[in-house]
Amino acid sequence: xxxxxxxxxxxxxxxxxxxxxxxxxxxxxxxxxxxxxxxxxxxxxxxxxxxxxxxxxxxxxxxxxxxxxxxxxxxxxxxxxxxxxxxxxxxxxxxxxxxxxxxxxxxxxxxxxxxxxxxxxxxxxxxxxxxxxxxxxxxxxxxxxxxxxxxxxxxxxxxxxxxxxxxxxxxxxxxxxxxxxxxxxxxxxxxxxxxxxxxxxxxxxxxxxxxxxxxxxxxxxxxxxxxxxxxxxxxxxxxxxxxxxxxxxxxxxxxxxxxxxxxxxxxxxxxxxxx
Numbered sequence: 001x002x003x004x005x006x007x008x009x010x011x012x013x014x015x016x017x018x019x020x021x022x023x024x025x026x027x028x029x030x031x032x033x034x035x036x037x038x039x040x041x042x043x044x045x046x047x048x049x050x051x052x053x054x055x056x057x058x059x060x061x062x063x064x065x066x067x068x069x070x071x072x073x074x075x076x077x078x079x080x081x082x083x084x085x086x087x088x089x090x091x092x093x094x095x096x097x098x099x100x101x102x103x104x105x106x107x108x109x110x111x112x113x114x115x116x117x118x119x120x121x122x123x124x125x126x127x128x129x130x131x132x133x134x135x136x137x138x139x140x141x142x143x144x145x146x147x148x149x150x151x152x153x154x155x156x157x158x159x160x161x162x163x164x165x166x167x168x169x170x171x172x173x174x175x176x177x178x179x180x181x182x183x184x185x186x187x188x189x190x191x192x193x194x195x196x197x198x199x200x201x202x203x204x205x206x207x208x209x210x211x212x213x214x215x216x217x218x219x220x221x222x223x224x225x226x227x228x229x230x231x232x233x234x235x236x237x238x239x240x241x242x243x244x245x246x247x248x249x250x251x252x253x254x255x256x257x258x259x260x261x262x263x264x265x266x267x268x269x270x271x272x273x274x275x
Contacts, residue, residue, distance in 0.1 A: 002247065003097070003189075003247045004189060007189050007240060007244070008192065010096065010106070012194065013107050013137075014067050015069060015139065015143045016069035016070040017069055017137065018069045019138065020050070020071040025103075029099060030048055033047075036091050036094050036095055036098075038088070038091040039087060039090055039254050040084075040086070042083065042088075044077065044087065044088055045078075046075065046076055046077070046091075046092070048072060049074070049075055049121060049122075051072065056118060061113055061118070066109075071137060072137055073118075073134065074092075074134045074136050075118055075122055075133045076091075076092045076131065076133065077130055079129075084129075085231035085235060086231050086232070088132065089235020091239075092108075092134075093194075094239055094243070096134060099136055103138075106136050107134055108194060108196075109133050109135070113133055118130060129227065131225075131227045159191050159192065159200065160200050165187075165202065166180070166187050166203075166204050166205075166206070167203065167206070168207075169206075170261050170262070171205060171214065171267065175206050180206065183250070186245050190237050190240045193233075193240045194233075195233040196230065200233075202237040203215075203267065205261060209274075210273065210275070211272065211273040213234065213238065214268065215234050215270050217230055217268070218266075219266060238273075242273075245273075251275065252274055252275040253274055254272070
């Protein structure tokens with residue numbers, strides 16, 4: 001599948017058929033997880049969990065009825081270091097998109113799962129944290145009531161308008177799509193990136209040939225969990241940018257090159273993509 005097709009196909013699934021993924025899908029997924037790349041030199045590892053064998057079904061997993069039927073989960077483990085959230089978001093989104101290309105369904109879970117129970121199965125080291133897991137399997141034909149409510153509450157099929165996300169020379173000055181050049185399609189795929197509660201915290205400013213990435217925070221979000229959920233979202237956006245740029249033959253790298261643009265108190269510079 002072309003990466004654009006994968007991104008536009010992928011959706012959050014919370015209601016699964018009561019069956020494990022096939023042996024072929026498992027083999028391919030585990031091989032991919034073992035070699036997945038990330039933008040920063042931070043150790044990560046990923047594990048495919050058999051929920052029944054690990055005793056992590058139902059209340060023990062702590063998804064509170066949000067996820068039903070799933071037999072397998074992907075766990076994302078990282079050492080705690082500067083930029084670990086963006087790094088893990090980037091790497092895990094690659095795995096999520098690869099799973100989509102195999103015909104598998106997934107759902108990012110940052111809050112609604114019992115970390116202590118999963119951590120015991122994974123034998124976490126002292127310097128490791130477990131911010132994210134995802135069920136992986138096959139979607140049921142109809143959603144559960146809770147699943148339907150989550151979709152409605154988060155408005156997950158809606159995305160902010162292009163003019164709210166992408167700017168030229170300064171924040172608040174919308175980037176005309178025609179002026180994005182070859183990167184217009186890349187930004188389209190960033191716009192479709194998933195995020196916690198569909199907050200879409202990324203803001204991108206094109207200055208010349210560079211794209212400066214900013215995090216526009218939802219203020220109270222940092223107090224929900226022990227890690228910065230919206231920085232994970234930024235890693236997902238970076239992943240979409242990189243994958244789509246690469247697929248269209250565009251080359252660049254992530255650099256720290258803060259242009260010093262004026263921002264409000266909830267917006268901070270994160271990183272720059274330099275072609």
